[in-house]
Amino acid sequence: MGYTNAGKSTLFNALSRAEVLVSSRMFATLDPTIRALRLPSNRRVLVSDTVGFIRDLPQGLLTAFRATLEEVQEASLILHVSDVSNPHHNELDEEVDKILRKLGVDGRPRLRVLNKTDRLTPEERKVVTNGADRSAGTCGAPVLVSALMGEGIEELLWRMDAEMPTDPxxxxxxxxxxxxxxxxxxxxxxxxxxxxxxxxxxxxxxxxxxxxxxxxxxxxxxxxxxxxxxxxx
Ligand SMILES: Nc1nc2c(ncn2[C@@H]2O[C@H](COP(=O)(O)OP(=O)(O)OP(=O)(O)O)[C@@H](O)[C@H]2O)c(=O)[nH]1
Ligand SMILES: [Mg+2]
Structure with missing residues:
Protein backbone atom coordinates (compact mmCIF):
# COMPACT_ATOMS: atom_id res chain seq x y z
CA MET A 1 0.00 0.00 0.00
CA GLY A 2 0.98 3.62 -0.22
CA TYR A 3 0.15 6.99 -1.66
CA THR A 4 -0.99 7.20 -5.27
CA ASN A 5 1.91 7.21 -7.76
CA ALA A 6 4.36 5.77 -5.20
CA GLY A 7 5.06 2.91 -7.62
CA LYS A 8 3.09 0.10 -5.96
CA SER A 9 1.97 -1.53 -9.19
CA THR A 10 5.46 -1.24 -10.71
CA LEU A 11 6.91 -2.86 -7.59
CA PHE A 12 4.22 -5.54 -7.68
CA ASN A 13 5.28 -6.37 -11.24
CA ALA A 14 8.98 -6.32 -10.33
CA LEU A 15 8.29 -8.77 -7.49
CA SER A 16 6.31 -10.98 -9.85
CA ARG A 17 9.20 -10.97 -12.34
CA ALA A 18 11.69 -11.89 -9.62
CA GLU A 19 9.59 -14.96 -9.02
CA VAL A 20 10.18 -17.68 -11.58
CA LEU A 21 9.51 -20.79 -9.53
CA VAL A 22 5.87 -20.44 -8.59
CA SER A 23 3.29 -20.53 -11.31
CA SER A 24 1.06 -17.57 -10.62
CA ARG A 25 -1.16 -18.08 -13.62
CA MET A 26 -4.01 -19.35 -11.52
CA PHE A 27 -3.98 -16.22 -9.39
CA ALA A 28 -3.51 -13.99 -12.41
CA THR A 29 -6.71 -15.26 -13.96
CA LEU A 30 -8.64 -15.14 -10.69
CA ASP A 31 -7.39 -11.73 -9.67
CA PRO A 32 -4.66 -9.80 -11.50
CA THR A 33 -3.77 -7.92 -8.31
CA ILE A 34 -2.70 -11.04 -6.41
CA ARG A 35 0.47 -13.05 -7.03
CA ALA A 36 2.01 -16.03 -5.30
CA LEU A 37 5.67 -15.47 -4.46
CA ARG A 38 8.34 -17.66 -2.99
CA LEU A 39 10.55 -15.91 -0.47
CA PRO A 40 14.27 -16.79 -0.14
CA SER A 41 13.40 -19.16 2.74
CA ASN A 42 11.11 -21.01 0.31
CA ARG A 43 7.98 -19.86 2.14
CA ARG A 44 5.16 -19.09 -0.22
CA VAL A 45 3.22 -15.88 0.26
CA LEU A 46 0.48 -14.03 -1.56
CA VAL A 47 1.28 -10.46 -2.51
CA SER A 48 -1.55 -8.08 -3.25
CA ASP A 49 -1.43 -4.73 -5.07
CA THR A 50 -3.75 -2.06 -3.71
CA VAL A 51 -5.40 1.14 -4.85
CA GLY A 52 -3.37 4.23 -4.00
CA PHE A 53 -4.38 6.50 -1.19
CA ILE A 54 -5.04 10.19 -1.64
CA ARG A 55 -5.03 13.04 0.82
CA ASP A 56 -8.21 13.61 2.84
CA LEU A 57 -9.90 10.52 1.52
CA PRO A 58 -13.57 11.43 2.02
CA GLN A 59 -15.65 9.05 4.13
CA GLY A 60 -17.64 8.08 0.99
CA LEU A 61 -14.54 7.07 -0.90
CA LEU A 62 -13.26 5.24 2.14
CA THR A 63 -16.39 3.10 1.78
CA ALA A 64 -15.77 2.59 -1.93
CA PHE A 65 -12.23 1.46 -1.20
CA ARG A 66 -13.51 -1.05 1.33
CA ALA A 67 -12.39 -4.12 -0.66
CA THR A 68 -8.84 -2.79 -0.88
CA LEU A 69 -8.83 -1.70 2.71
CA GLU A 70 -10.14 -5.06 3.85
CA GLU A 71 -7.18 -6.63 2.11
CA VAL A 72 -4.86 -4.37 4.09
CA GLN A 73 -6.68 -5.44 7.25
CA GLU A 74 -6.12 -9.10 6.38
CA ALA A 75 -2.42 -8.69 5.59
CA SER A 76 0.25 -10.40 7.70
CA LEU A 77 2.76 -7.80 6.57
CA ILE A 78 2.10 -4.39 5.07
CA LEU A 79 4.61 -2.97 2.59
CA HIS A 80 4.29 0.78 2.80
CA VAL A 81 5.66 2.10 -0.49
CA SER A 82 6.80 5.73 -0.85
CA ASP A 83 8.19 7.72 -3.74
CA VAL A 84 11.42 8.83 -2.09
CA SER A 85 12.17 11.14 -5.04
CA ASN A 86 9.12 13.22 -4.15
CA PRO A 87 10.34 16.01 -1.84
CA HIS A 88 7.01 15.86 -0.01
CA HIS A 89 7.02 12.11 0.54
CA ASN A 90 7.21 12.42 4.33
CA GLU A 91 3.93 14.37 4.39
CA LEU A 92 2.30 11.87 2.05
CA ASP A 93 3.50 9.01 4.22
CA GLU A 94 1.95 10.72 7.22
CA GLU A 95 -1.40 10.78 5.34
CA VAL A 96 -1.08 7.06 4.73
CA ASP A 97 -0.22 6.47 8.39
CA LYS A 98 -3.37 8.39 9.32
CA ILE A 99 -5.50 6.08 7.18
CA LEU A 100 -3.80 3.05 8.71
CA ARG A 101 -4.64 4.35 12.17
CA LYS A 102 -8.27 4.87 11.04
CA LEU A 103 -8.33 1.27 9.86
CA GLY A 104 -6.92 0.15 13.18
CA VAL A 105 -3.96 -1.60 11.57
CA ASP A 106 -1.19 0.76 12.68
CA GLY A 107 0.19 -1.97 14.97
CA ARG A 108 0.48 -4.47 12.12
CA PRO A 109 3.98 -5.61 11.02
CA ARG A 110 5.07 -3.12 8.41
CA LEU A 111 7.99 -2.64 6.10
CA ARG A 112 8.79 0.76 4.63
CA VAL A 113 9.85 0.63 1.01
CA LEU A 114 11.48 3.76 -0.36
CA ASN A 115 11.00 3.53 -4.12
CA LYS A 116 12.36 5.41 -7.15
CA THR A 117 15.93 5.60 -5.83
CA ASP A 118 17.06 5.81 -9.48
CA ARG A 119 15.74 9.38 -9.50
CA LEU A 120 18.02 10.46 -6.66
CA THR A 121 21.38 12.11 -7.18
CA PRO A 122 24.30 10.29 -5.51
CA GLU A 123 24.23 12.97 -2.75
CA GLU A 124 20.49 12.55 -2.15
CA ARG A 125 20.95 8.80 -2.11
CA LYS A 126 23.57 9.13 0.61
CA VAL A 127 21.24 11.27 2.72
CA VAL A 128 18.36 8.80 2.29
CA THR A 129 20.57 5.80 3.09
CA ASN A 130 21.92 7.43 6.25
CA GLY A 131 18.40 8.47 7.27
CA ALA A 132 17.18 4.93 6.64
CA ASP A 133 19.84 3.51 8.94
CA ARG A 134 18.97 5.95 11.70
CA SER A 135 15.20 5.47 11.46
CA ALA A 136 15.49 1.73 12.03
CA GLY A 137 12.76 1.73 14.68
CA THR A 138 9.96 -0.69 15.38
CA CYS A 139 9.47 -1.67 11.76
CA GLY A 140 13.21 -1.85 11.03
CA ALA A 141 15.19 0.17 8.53
CA PRO A 142 13.37 1.04 5.30
CA VAL A 143 14.33 -0.86 2.17
CA LEU A 144 15.57 1.25 -0.74
CA VAL A 145 14.43 0.06 -4.16
CA SER A 146 13.93 1.12 -7.72
CA ALA A 147 10.95 -0.90 -8.90
CA LEU A 148 11.51 0.41 -12.43
CA MET A 149 15.17 -0.64 -12.64
CA GLY A 150 14.70 -3.74 -10.49
CA GLU A 151 17.21 -2.55 -7.90
CA GLY A 152 16.90 -3.70 -4.30
CA ILE A 153 14.22 -6.28 -5.10
CA GLU A 154 16.35 -9.17 -3.84
CA GLU A 155 17.03 -7.29 -0.59
CA LEU A 156 13.30 -6.57 -0.29
CA LEU A 157 12.44 -10.27 -0.60
CA TRP A 158 14.93 -11.06 2.19
CA ARG A 159 13.48 -8.37 4.39
CA MET A 160 9.90 -9.56 3.72
CA ASP A 161 11.07 -12.99 4.82
CA ALA A 162 12.59 -11.60 8.00
CA GLU A 163 9.56 -9.47 8.93
CA MET A 164 6.82 -11.94 7.97
CA PRO A 165 5.36 -13.04 11.29
CA THR A 166 3.32 -15.99 9.98
CA ASP A 167 5.04 -19.33 10.22
CA PRO A 168 8.55 -17.99 10.86
N1 LIG B 1 11.90 6.53 -12.06
C1 LIG B 1 11.09 5.64 -11.52
N2 LIG B 1 9.78 5.66 -11.80
C2 LIG B 1 8.98 4.76 -11.22
C3 LIG B 1 9.49 3.76 -10.34
N3 LIG B 1 8.44 3.01 -9.93
C4 LIG B 1 7.35 3.51 -10.52
N4 LIG B 1 7.66 4.56 -11.32
C5 LIG B 1 6.75 5.36 -12.15
O1 LIG B 1 5.83 6.03 -11.31
C6 LIG B 1 4.55 6.10 -11.92
C7 LIG B 1 3.51 5.48 -11.01
O2 LIG B 1 3.78 4.11 -10.85
P1 LIG B 1 2.66 3.07 -10.42
O3 LIG B 1 3.35 1.79 -10.20
O4 LIG B 1 1.52 3.10 -11.34
O5 LIG B 1 2.22 3.71 -9.04
P2 LIG B 1 1.08 3.22 -8.03
O6 LIG B 1 1.59 3.43 -6.66
O7 LIG B 1 0.64 1.85 -8.38
O8 LIG B 1 -0.09 4.26 -8.31
P3 LIG B 1 -1.66 4.11 -7.98
O9 LIG B 1 -2.10 2.76 -8.45
O10 LIG B 1 -2.28 5.24 -8.68
O11 LIG B 1 -1.79 4.26 -6.50
C8 LIG B 1 4.71 5.38 -13.25
O12 LIG B 1 4.95 6.33 -14.26
C9 LIG B 1 5.91 4.50 -13.04
O13 LIG B 1 6.60 4.19 -14.24
C10 LIG B 1 10.89 3.75 -10.07
O14 LIG B 1 11.45 2.94 -9.33
N5 LIG B 1 11.64 4.71 -10.69
MG1 LIG C 1 -1.24 1.06 -8.90
Whole structure:
Protein backbone atom coordinates (compact mmCIF):
# COMPACT_ATOMS: atom_id res chain seq x y z
CA MET A 1 0.00 0.00 0.00
CA GLY A 2 0.98 3.62 -0.22
CA TYR A 3 0.15 6.99 -1.66
CA THR A 4 -0.99 7.20 -5.27
CA ASN A 5 1.91 7.21 -7.76
CA ALA A 6 4.36 5.77 -5.20
CA GLY A 7 5.06 2.91 -7.62
CA LYS A 8 3.09 0.10 -5.96
CA SER A 9 1.97 -1.53 -9.19
CA THR A 10 5.46 -1.24 -10.71
CA LEU A 11 6.91 -2.86 -7.59
CA PHE A 12 4.22 -5.54 -7.68
CA ASN A 13 5.28 -6.37 -11.24
CA ALA A 14 8.98 -6.32 -10.33
CA LEU A 15 8.29 -8.77 -7.49
CA SER A 16 6.31 -10.98 -9.85
CA ARG A 17 9.20 -10.97 -12.34
CA ALA A 18 11.69 -11.89 -9.62
CA GLU A 19 9.59 -14.96 -9.02
CA VAL A 20 10.18 -17.68 -11.58
CA LEU A 21 9.51 -20.79 -9.53
CA VAL A 22 5.87 -20.44 -8.59
CA SER A 23 3.29 -20.53 -11.31
CA SER A 24 1.06 -17.57 -10.62
CA ARG A 25 -1.16 -18.08 -13.62
CA MET A 26 -4.01 -19.35 -11.52
CA PHE A 27 -3.98 -16.22 -9.39
CA ALA A 28 -3.51 -13.99 -12.41
CA THR A 29 -6.71 -15.26 -13.96
CA LEU A 30 -8.64 -15.14 -10.69
CA ASP A 31 -7.39 -11.73 -9.67
CA PRO A 32 -4.66 -9.80 -11.50
CA THR A 33 -3.77 -7.92 -8.31
CA ILE A 34 -2.70 -11.04 -6.41
CA ARG A 35 0.47 -13.05 -7.03
CA ALA A 36 2.01 -16.03 -5.30
CA LEU A 37 5.67 -15.47 -4.46
CA ARG A 38 8.34 -17.66 -2.99
CA LEU A 39 10.55 -15.91 -0.47
CA PRO A 40 14.27 -16.79 -0.14
CA SER A 41 13.40 -19.16 2.74
CA ASN A 42 11.11 -21.01 0.31
CA ARG A 43 7.98 -19.86 2.14
CA ARG A 44 5.16 -19.09 -0.22
CA VAL A 45 3.22 -15.88 0.26
CA LEU A 46 0.48 -14.03 -1.56
CA VAL A 47 1.28 -10.46 -2.51
CA SER A 48 -1.55 -8.08 -3.25
CA ASP A 49 -1.43 -4.73 -5.07
CA THR A 50 -3.75 -2.06 -3.71
CA VAL A 51 -5.40 1.14 -4.85
CA GLY A 52 -3.37 4.23 -4.00
CA PHE A 53 -4.38 6.50 -1.19
CA ILE A 54 -5.04 10.19 -1.64
CA ARG A 55 -5.03 13.04 0.82
CA ASP A 56 -8.21 13.61 2.84
CA LEU A 57 -9.90 10.52 1.52
CA PRO A 58 -13.57 11.43 2.02
CA GLN A 59 -15.65 9.05 4.13
CA GLY A 60 -17.64 8.08 0.99
CA LEU A 61 -14.54 7.07 -0.90
CA LEU A 62 -13.26 5.24 2.14
CA THR A 63 -16.39 3.10 1.78
CA ALA A 64 -15.77 2.59 -1.93
CA PHE A 65 -12.23 1.46 -1.20
CA ARG A 66 -13.51 -1.05 1.33
CA ALA A 67 -12.39 -4.12 -0.66
CA THR A 68 -8.84 -2.79 -0.88
CA LEU A 69 -8.83 -1.70 2.71
CA GLU A 70 -10.14 -5.06 3.85
CA GLU A 71 -7.18 -6.63 2.11
CA VAL A 72 -4.86 -4.37 4.09
CA GLN A 73 -6.68 -5.44 7.25
CA GLU A 74 -6.12 -9.10 6.38
CA ALA A 75 -2.42 -8.69 5.59
CA SER A 76 0.25 -10.40 7.70
CA LEU A 77 2.76 -7.80 6.57
CA ILE A 78 2.10 -4.39 5.07
CA LEU A 79 4.61 -2.97 2.59
CA HIS A 80 4.29 0.78 2.80
CA VAL A 81 5.66 2.10 -0.49
CA SER A 82 6.80 5.73 -0.85
CA ASP A 83 8.19 7.72 -3.74
CA VAL A 84 11.42 8.83 -2.09
CA SER A 85 12.17 11.14 -5.04
CA ASN A 86 9.12 13.22 -4.15
CA PRO A 87 10.34 16.01 -1.84
CA HIS A 88 7.01 15.86 -0.01
CA HIS A 89 7.02 12.11 0.54
CA ASN A 90 7.21 12.42 4.33
CA GLU A 91 3.93 14.37 4.39
CA LEU A 92 2.30 11.87 2.05
CA ASP A 93 3.50 9.01 4.22
CA GLU A 94 1.95 10.72 7.22
CA GLU A 95 -1.40 10.78 5.34
CA VAL A 96 -1.08 7.06 4.73
CA ASP A 97 -0.22 6.47 8.39
CA LYS A 98 -3.37 8.39 9.32
CA ILE A 99 -5.50 6.08 7.18
CA LEU A 100 -3.80 3.05 8.71
CA ARG A 101 -4.64 4.35 12.17
CA LYS A 102 -8.27 4.87 11.04
CA LEU A 103 -8.33 1.27 9.86
CA GLY A 104 -6.92 0.15 13.18
CA VAL A 105 -3.96 -1.60 11.57
CA ASP A 106 -1.19 0.76 12.68
CA GLY A 107 0.19 -1.97 14.97
CA ARG A 108 0.48 -4.47 12.12
CA PRO A 109 3.98 -5.61 11.02
CA ARG A 110 5.07 -3.12 8.41
CA LEU A 111 7.99 -2.64 6.10
CA ARG A 112 8.79 0.76 4.63
CA VAL A 113 9.85 0.63 1.01
CA LEU A 114 11.48 3.76 -0.36
CA ASN A 115 11.00 3.53 -4.12
CA LYS A 116 12.36 5.41 -7.15
CA THR A 117 15.93 5.60 -5.83
CA ASP A 118 17.06 5.81 -9.48
CA ARG A 119 15.74 9.38 -9.50
CA LEU A 120 18.02 10.46 -6.66
CA THR A 121 21.38 12.11 -7.18
CA PRO A 122 24.30 10.29 -5.51
CA GLU A 123 24.23 12.97 -2.75
CA GLU A 124 20.49 12.55 -2.15
CA ARG A 125 20.95 8.80 -2.11
CA LYS A 126 23.57 9.13 0.61
CA VAL A 127 21.24 11.27 2.72
CA VAL A 128 18.36 8.80 2.29
CA THR A 129 20.57 5.80 3.09
CA ASN A 130 21.92 7.43 6.25
CA GLY A 131 18.40 8.47 7.27
CA ALA A 132 17.18 4.93 6.64
CA ASP A 133 19.84 3.51 8.94
CA ARG A 134 18.97 5.95 11.70
CA SER A 135 15.20 5.47 11.46
CA ALA A 136 15.49 1.73 12.03
CA GLY A 137 12.76 1.73 14.68
CA THR A 138 9.96 -0.69 15.38
CA CYS A 139 9.47 -1.67 11.76
CA GLY A 140 13.21 -1.85 11.03
CA ALA A 141 15.19 0.17 8.53
CA PRO A 142 13.37 1.04 5.30
CA VAL A 143 14.33 -0.86 2.17
CA LEU A 144 15.57 1.25 -0.74
CA VAL A 145 14.43 0.06 -4.16
CA SER A 146 13.93 1.12 -7.72
CA ALA A 147 10.95 -0.90 -8.90
CA LEU A 148 11.51 0.41 -12.43
CA MET A 149 15.17 -0.64 -12.64
CA GLY A 150 14.70 -3.74 -10.49
CA GLU A 151 17.21 -2.55 -7.90
CA GLY A 152 16.90 -3.70 -4.30
CA ILE A 153 14.22 -6.28 -5.10
CA GLU A 154 16.35 -9.17 -3.84
CA GLU A 155 17.03 -7.29 -0.59
CA LEU A 156 13.30 -6.57 -0.29
CA LEU A 157 12.44 -10.27 -0.60
CA TRP A 158 14.93 -11.06 2.19
CA ARG A 159 13.48 -8.37 4.39
CA MET A 160 9.90 -9.56 3.72
CA ASP A 161 11.07 -12.99 4.82
CA ALA A 162 12.59 -11.60 8.00
CA GLU A 163 9.56 -9.47 8.93
CA MET A 164 6.82 -11.94 7.97
CA PRO A 165 5.36 -13.04 11.29
CA THR A 166 3.32 -15.99 9.98
CA ASP A 167 5.04 -19.33 10.22
CA PRO A 168 8.55 -17.99 10.86
CA UNK A 169 11.51 -19.87 9.50
CA UNK A 170 13.54 -21.91 11.99
CA UNK A 171 16.83 -23.76 11.55
CA UNK A 172 16.56 -27.42 12.41
CA UNK A 173 18.87 -30.44 12.46
CA UNK A 174 17.03 -33.46 11.21
CA UNK A 175 17.74 -37.19 11.27
CA UNK A 176 15.47 -39.05 8.90
CA UNK A 177 15.21 -42.76 7.98
CA UNK A 178 16.23 -43.12 4.31
CA UNK A 179 12.86 -44.73 3.62
CA UNK A 180 11.15 -41.42 4.44
CA UNK A 181 11.44 -40.16 0.86
CA UNK A 182 8.25 -38.14 1.01
CA UNK A 183 9.32 -36.27 4.13
CA UNK A 184 12.71 -35.60 2.53
CA UNK A 185 10.99 -34.24 -0.59
CA UNK A 186 8.79 -32.01 1.57
CA UNK A 187 11.82 -30.57 3.37
CA UNK A 188 13.42 -29.78 0.01
CA UNK A 189 10.21 -28.29 -1.39
CA UNK A 190 9.31 -26.09 1.58
CA UNK A 191 12.67 -25.41 3.13
CA UNK A 192 16.26 -24.60 2.34
CA UNK A 193 18.69 -27.44 2.98
CA UNK A 194 21.99 -26.07 4.30
CA UNK A 195 23.80 -29.39 4.69
CA UNK A 196 23.02 -33.06 4.20
CA UNK A 197 24.86 -36.35 4.66
CA UNK A 198 24.10 -40.05 4.89
CA UNK A 199 24.68 -41.63 8.28
CA UNK A 200 23.98 -45.42 8.34
CA UNK A 201 20.40 -45.87 7.23
CA UNK A 202 19.61 -42.26 7.99
CA UNK A 203 19.85 -38.89 6.30
CA UNK A 204 21.24 -36.06 8.43
CA UNK A 205 20.15 -32.58 7.38
CA UNK A 206 20.48 -29.03 8.55
CA UNK A 207 17.67 -27.00 7.05
CA UNK A 208 15.80 -23.75 7.33
CA UNK A 209 12.14 -24.64 7.34
CA UNK A 210 8.81 -23.07 8.32
CA UNK A 211 8.02 -23.54 12.01
CA UNK A 212 4.85 -25.49 11.12
CA UNK A 213 6.94 -28.12 9.29
CA UNK A 214 9.50 -28.18 12.12
CA UNK A 215 6.66 -28.96 14.50
CA UNK A 216 5.55 -31.93 12.39
CA UNK A 217 9.13 -33.24 12.25
CA UNK A 218 9.47 -32.91 16.01
CA UNK A 219 6.22 -34.82 16.54
CA UNK A 220 7.66 -37.66 14.46
CA UNK A 221 10.89 -37.35 16.48
CA UNK A 222 12.95 -36.54 13.40
CA UNK A 223 14.30 -33.32 14.88
CA UNK A 224 17.73 -33.65 16.45
CA UNK A 225 18.31 -30.27 18.01
CA UNK A 226 17.03 -26.88 17.22
CA UNK A 227 19.05 -23.74 16.67
CA UNK A 228 16.40 -21.18 17.52
CA UNK A 229 15.39 -18.66 16.32
CA UNK A 230 16.16 -19.49 12.71
CA UNK A 231 18.49 -16.94 11.24
CA UNK A 232 17.98 -16.06 7.62
CA UNK A 233 21.39 -14.65 6.96
N1 LIG B 1 11.90 6.53 -12.06
C1 LIG B 1 11.09 5.64 -11.52
N2 LIG B 1 9.78 5.66 -11.80
C2 LIG B 1 8.98 4.76 -11.22
C3 LIG B 1 9.49 3.76 -10.34
N3 LIG B 1 8.44 3.01 -9.93
C4 LIG B 1 7.35 3.51 -10.52
N4 LIG B 1 7.66 4.56 -11.32
C5 LIG B 1 6.75 5.36 -12.15
O1 LIG B 1 5.83 6.03 -11.31
C6 LIG B 1 4.55 6.10 -11.92
C7 LIG B 1 3.51 5.48 -11.01
O2 LIG B 1 3.78 4.11 -10.85
P1 LIG B 1 2.66 3.07 -10.42
O3 LIG B 1 3.35 1.79 -10.20
O4 LIG B 1 1.52 3.10 -11.34
O5 LIG B 1 2.22 3.71 -9.04
P2 LIG B 1 1.08 3.22 -8.03
O6 LIG B 1 1.59 3.43 -6.66
O7 LIG B 1 0.64 1.85 -8.38
O8 LIG B 1 -0.09 4.26 -8.31
P3 LIG B 1 -1.66 4.11 -7.98
O9 LIG B 1 -2.10 2.76 -8.45
O10 LIG B 1 -2.28 5.24 -8.68
O11 LIG B 1 -1.79 4.26 -6.50
C8 LIG B 1 4.71 5.38 -13.25
O12 LIG B 1 4.95 6.33 -14.26
C9 LIG B 1 5.91 4.50 -13.04
O13 LIG B 1 6.60 4.19 -14.24
C10 LIG B 1 10.89 3.75 -10.07
O14 LIG B 1 11.45 2.94 -9.33
N5 LIG B 1 11.64 4.71 -10.69
MG1 LIG C 1 -1.24 1.06 -8.90
Missing amino acids: VVTLSIRLPLAEGRTLAMIHALGRVLHSEIDDSHMRLDAEIPASIAKRLRLKEYAVEETFPGSLS
